[in-house]
Amino acid sequence: MGRKVTVATCALNQWALDFEGNLHRILRSIEIAKNKGARYRLGPELEICGYGCWDHYYESDTLLHSLEVLKALLESPVTQDIICDVGMPVMHRNVRYNCRVIFLNRRILLIRPKTALANQANYRELRWFTPWARSRQTEEHLLPRTLQDVTNQDTVPFGDAVLATWDTCVGSEICEELWTPHSPHIDMGLDGVEIFTNASGSHHVLRKAHTRVDLVTMATTKEVLTATLDLEDVRSYRAEISSRNLAASRVSPYPRVKVDFALSCSEDLLQPVSAPVQWRYHSPEEEISLGPACWLWDFLRRSRQAGFFLPLSGGLDSAACACVVYSMCRQVCQAVASGNEEVLADVRVILDQSSYTPQDPRELCGRLLTTCYMASENSSQETCRRARELAGQIGSHHVGLSIDPAVRAVLGIFSLVTGKSPVFAAQGGSSRENLALQNVQARIRMVIAYLFAQLSLWSRGARGGLLVLGTTNVDESLLGYLTKYDCSSADINPIGGVSKTDLRAFVQFCMERFQLPALQGILSAPATAELEPLANGQVSQTDEEDMGLTYVELSIFGRLRKTAKAGPYSMFCKLLNMWTNTCTPRQVAEKVKRFFSKYSMNRHKMTTLTPAYHAENYSPDDNRFDLRPFLYNAAWPWQFQRIDTQVLQLEWKAQQDLDDLD
Numbered sequence: 186m187g188r189k190v191t192v193a194t195c196a197l198n199q200w201a202l203d204f205e206g207n208l209h210r211i212l213r214s215i216e217i218a219k220n221k222g223a224r225y226r227l228g229p230e231l232e233i234c235g236y237g238c239w240d241h242y243y244e245s246d247t248l249l250h251s252l253e254v255l256k257a258l259l260e261s262p263v264t265q266d267i268i269c270d271v272g273m274p275v276m277h278r279n280v281r282y283n284c285r286v287i288f289l290n291r292r293i294l295l296i297r298p299k300t301a302l303a304n305q306a307n308y309r310e311l312r313w314f315t316p317w318a319r320s321r322q323t324e325e326h327l328l329p330r331t332l333q334d335v336t337n338q339d340t341v342p343f344g345d346a347v348l349a350t351w352d353t354c355v356g357s358e359i360c361e362e363l364w365t366p367h368s369p370h371i372d373m374g375l376d377g378v379e380i381f382t383n384a385s386g387s388h389h390v391l392r393k394a395h396t397r398v399d400l401v402t403m404a405t406t407k408e409v410l411t412a413t414l415d416l417e418d419v420r421s422y423r424a425e426i427s428s429r430n431l432a433a434s435r436v437s438p439y440p441r442v443k444v445d446f447a448l449s450c451s452e453d454l455l456q457p458v459s460a461p462v463q464w465r466y467h468s469p470e471e472e473i474s475l476g477p478a479c480w481l482w483d484f485l486r487r488s489r490q491a492g493f494f495l496p497l498s499g500g501l502d503s504a505a506c507a508c509v510v511y512s513m514c515r516q517v518c519q520a521v522a523s524g525n526e527e528v529l530a531d532v533r534v535i536l537d538q539s540s541y542t543p544q545d546p547r548e549l550c551g552r553l554l555t556t557c558y559m560a561s562e563n564s565s566q567e568t569c570r571r572a573r574e575l576a577g578q579i580g581s582h583h584v585g586l587s588i589d590p591a592v593r594a595v596l597g598i599f600s601l602v603t604g605k606s607p608v609f610a611a612q613g614g615s616s617r618e619n620l621a622l623q624n625v626q627a628r629i630r631m632v633i634a635y636l637f638a639q640l641s642l643w644s645r646g647a648r649g650g651l652l653v654l655g656t657t658n659v660d661e662s663l664l665g666y667l668t669k670y671d672c673s674s675a676d677i678n679p680i681g682g683v684s685k686t687d688l689r690a691f692v693q694f695c696m697e698r699f700q701l702p703a704l705q706g707i708l709s710a711p712a713t714a715e716l717e718p719l720a721n722g723q724v725s726q727t728d729e730e731d732m733g734l735t736y737v738e739l740s741i742f743g744r745l746r747k748t749a750k751a752g753p754y755s756m757f758c759k760l761l762n763m764w765t766n767t768c769t770p771r772q773v774a775e776k777v778k779r780f781f782s783k784y785s786m787n788r789h790k791m792t793t794l795t796p797a798y799h800a801e802n803y804s805p806d807d808n809r810f811d812l813r814p815f816l817y818n819a820a821w822p823w824q825f826q827r828i829d830t831q832v833l834q835l836e837w838k839a840q841q842d843l844d845d846l847d
Contacts (some may be wrong), residue, residue, distance in 0.1 A: 189456050190353060190448035191413040192225040192380065193218035200487065201235035204250045208233075211254075211271065212263050217409040224448040225268045230360050230384045231283060233273035242313035248276055252329060259291050259335045266290065268348075268446065270357065272384050274314070277326050277343055283314045285357050285384060287348065293341040294348060295442045296326055300369065303361040307799060307810050310361075321345050323440050345369075346440040347378050351447040353416055354378045356439070360385040375429070375436040379419045380448075412459040416449070469687050470694035473505075477679040477798040478513035484652070484677055485553075486531040491649025494638035496630060496656065496672045497556040497576060497583070498715070499568030502680060503656040504575055504707045505688045508695040509679045510554045510654075511579040514546040515699070537648050547580030554581040555641055555651060559588050559630045564715050571710070574703035584637070591629045596622075611718050623716035627671030634672060652676040655795040660685045660739040662794060663746075663805045664780070665787020666732050674795060681797020682804045684743075685712075685736035712736075733779050742780045743803035747811060753781045753824040757831070770835040774828050778821070785817035 195214040199207050211228060218226040230236055233254045234247055241247050251273040258264055258271065268289045275284040275296055282298035298317035302310035323344030333339060347356040356373035363370070363383050370381045423429060450456075467475065485493070493510055497503045520528040521543055533539050536552055543549040558572040569585070576583035600606045607618035614622075638651040655678030657667050662681065667673040680688060689708065696704035712728040729735050734742075745751040745759060757777045764773055791805050792815050805811045 188352070188416045188449055189413055189453040189458065190224065190380070190416060191222045191411055192227065192382075192448070193221065193223035193409055193411040194227045194382075195229065195232075195409045197229055197232055198483070199229060199232050199235045201237040201239075202241060202247070202250075203235060204233070204254050207235060208254045208257055211258065212261060214409050215263050215267060215269060218411060219263075219267050221409070221411040222413075223267065223411045224446075225270065225355065225380075225382075227270045227382045227384060228272060231272045231274065232384075233271055239309070240313070242274055242281065248274055248281075251275075252331065255286060256331055256335055259288060259293075259332070264288070264290075268294070268350075268355075268444070268448075270382060270384070272359075275326075275343075277324075280315050281313065282317060283310060283359065285359060287357070288336075289444065289446055292336050292338060293328070293332070294444055295346055296341060296343045297346065297357045297359075298344065299359040299362065300345065301362045301365045306802070308361075317345060319344060321437055321439050342440070342442055344440070346442050347373060347376075348444050349441040350444045352449045353380060354441070355380045355382065355448075357381075358383040372436050373439060374423075375433040376439050377433070378439070379416055380414075413456060415458050418458075468694075470691045473509070473680075473683060473687065473691040473800070474512045474694065474698070475516070476800065477509045477683075478516055480798045481509060481513050481677070481679055482517065486535060488652065489534070489649075490652050491535060491537070491642055491647065492553040492555065492651050493654050494634060494641065494651040495554060495556050495581075495654045496634050497558055497572040497581075498656075499558065499571035499575075499707065500710070501685070501688060501692060501707055501712060502658055502661075503572075504704060505680050505683075505692050505695075506654050506656050506678075507554070507556060507575060507579055507581065508692060508699070508701070508704075510581075511546060511550055511699065511701075512695070514543075514549040514553065518543050518546050518549060545580075550580040551582055554579075555584065555637070556581040557584045557586065557634070557637060559586055559633060561588050561592065561626050561715070563626070563718055565719060567706075567710065568715060571703060571706050575701065575707070578701050578703050579699075584641070586633070588626065588629050588633060591633070592626055595625055595629065609718050611720075619717070623714070624668045624671070626716050627668035627714075630672050631670055631674050634675070654679065655681060655797070657681055657795070658683055658685050658688055659801050659804050660736050660743065661728075662791065663743045663803070664732055664734070664739060664783050665790045666728065666783075667790065669790050669793060674793065676795070678795040678797040681795060682800035682806070683798075684740045684801060686740055687801075732783070734776065738776065739780075740803075742777075742784075743801075743805075746784075747803040747805075753777055753821055754827045754831075756781075757828045761835075770832045774832045777828065778825055781821055781824075782819055785819040785821070788813065788817060789815045791815065 197210045197214055199210065211232060214228065215226050233251045238247055255271070255273060258269065268287060270285055270287045272285055275282050275286070283302065284299065285297040287294045287297065299314065300317045302314055302316050304311040323342045323346050325340040326343035327340050328336065328338060347354055354377050356370065356378035358369050358381060360383065362368055373381065495503060495506055495510070497507060517528060517532060521532065529542065532543055533541055556572070556576045558569055560569060573583060573585070607622055608614035609622055610616060610619040634653050638653045642649055642651065653675040655673050655675030657673040657678060658680055659682050661667055692704050692708055695701055696708070713726050714728065715726065717726045742756070745756045749759070751759060757774055760773045760777065761770060794806055797806065799806070799810065
């Protein structure tokens with residue numbers, strides 16, 4: 186009897202409700218796994234319907250079409266002689282479960298429901314599914330007649346069980362179960378399970394890889410990855426640990442589903458064993474260059490648009506977006522150079538050029554990215570030059586224009602109707618006039634961006650339209666330091682979940698890695714919206730002065746508000762200790778009150794926030810992640826009174842301590 190087994194795991198580009206495409210990708214992954222000698226193929230969580238169906242899980246159509254895809258998989262000759270482990274929703278006794286369906290040679294071996302559901306952050310699994318609560322127990326699941334005709338089974342085991350093949354024992358986990366305090370693999374291992382599988386739908390967050398890899402390596406020591414392992418290595422390692430064996434003798438056994446099949450071959454003496462995976466941790470800057478870039482490419486090819494339109498202001502945020510697109514172009518060229526036919530086919534469809542082959546990232550960027558500097562009378566020559574230089578270095582099709590005629594036209598309508606002409610504060614106007622004059626510039630830029638996105642390719646004799654890219658970072662969104670329906674309003678935003686601090690490090694990384702010297706001037710320039718009049722030709726307005734808070738402080742406020750679950754008073758208490766060497770209690774109180782006042786006044790802006798790549802755990806995204814009211818009592822009278830009372834007590838105590846010293 187052999188002892189070496191080869192298993193395969195798959196990371197597929199599944200799409201919610203794309204049943205035809207999902208089926209094709211699953212079959213292709215099984216085919217690849219078999220060609221690599223695998224006898225067990227594990228797919229992603231809910232791969233048949235796609236993980237992100239959300240409230241479509243409620244629909245009977247989703248269940249029906251998932252069963253139809255399962256039937257097609259069972260009938261396909263591709264799935265013969267390999268244990269296939271696929272993910273799909275299953276209705277069992279009128280309860281909906283997130284399940285693994287494991288089958289072999291047209292027979293379903295086990296339907297294994299998820300026992301711990303993800304229900305935090307971006308996840309709402311308890312909204313659609315029920316966790317299986319009966320540990321180590323199974324029931325009989327009645328198959329629908331369409332499947333009975335294929336499998337010749339009326340019922341199949343449904344519940345918390347493991348598979349016992351001729352040569353080993355296999356246990357299944359599903360994503361969130363790995364993150365629980367007492368993961369199933371612990372007791373499975375004690376009960377003799379030698380191979381653990383974990384089908385995951387986990388999203389990417391900056392710096393999350395360390396945690397995920399640590400969990401996997403504690404449990405067990407491309408598109409389709411295969412690994413060959415020697416079962417005797419597992420057995421000999423376990424046998425010498427007496428404490429582990431003592432615990433194993435007491436563990437409650439799992440139901441075993443007997444499988445007339447072996448994962449190993451009888452003649453495997455010369456078969457090499459896979460080397461342990463050496464995981465390479467990317468820096469946050471590298472993660473930004475890779476994750477959002479892949480996300481943009483995925484969105485572009487699925488939407489079948491012809492490229493991107495980016496308002497390029499000459500500032501850090503829009504420069505970071507441009508760098509993400511350029512990184513995307515580099516990855517596309519690398520994929521094509523390595524022989525990836527699917528990427529090449531997508532490029533040709535997007536550009537409507539059947540014989541085109543991208544080779545130079547700059548040349549490809551010129552086809553996919555249109556950048557536009559929208560000047561006003563308040564813009565400086567420096568930002569115009571920086572935007573033009575960066576566009577030249579990444580190769581984007583660059584346009585420069587002035588929005589002043591449009592601004593004057595809109596203000597002219599207002600003056601014609603009201604007989605009033607607002608002026609900036611620097612010219613004697615009120616704060617209301619000053620803000621309105623800034624906002625009208627910002628909103629006109631959004632209108633122009635969408636006009637050019639729709640028609641700029643038409644004007645050049647090319648087909649299709651462009652996706653407008655947003656350029657607001659997570660810190661500005663958190664405070665609401667943006668104009669509602671300005672250039673923060675776009676189709677998608679690759680940096681909307683990234684902090685200003687990480688973006689600065691990312692731009693520095695791009696300057697060095699991609700050889701983009703234009704970024705040096707952008708990094709050294711102060712962040713500014715350039716919406717107020719210049720002073721002697723120089724910028725008179727900076728972001729941090731406008732906000733009254735630094736970007737570093739905003740990141741701290743964001744993490745305390747969301748990740749640490751801190752309201753105004755508890756945030757004040759935490760920051761007293763964090764900033765004890767730099768701020769007095771009164772200064773801490775003022776900063777906290779300023780943050781919560783602005784945050785609550787501007788929270789309504791989050792309801793229209795552009796969909797963004799989720800990369801930070803303190804994102805204020807109201808649509809998916811950060812569910813809060815959008816209308817507050819922005820005075821926070823009770824909470825701020827508690828802070829003020831505490832400040833007075835601390836100041837009185839400090840004065841008493843000084844008096845005692847005297």
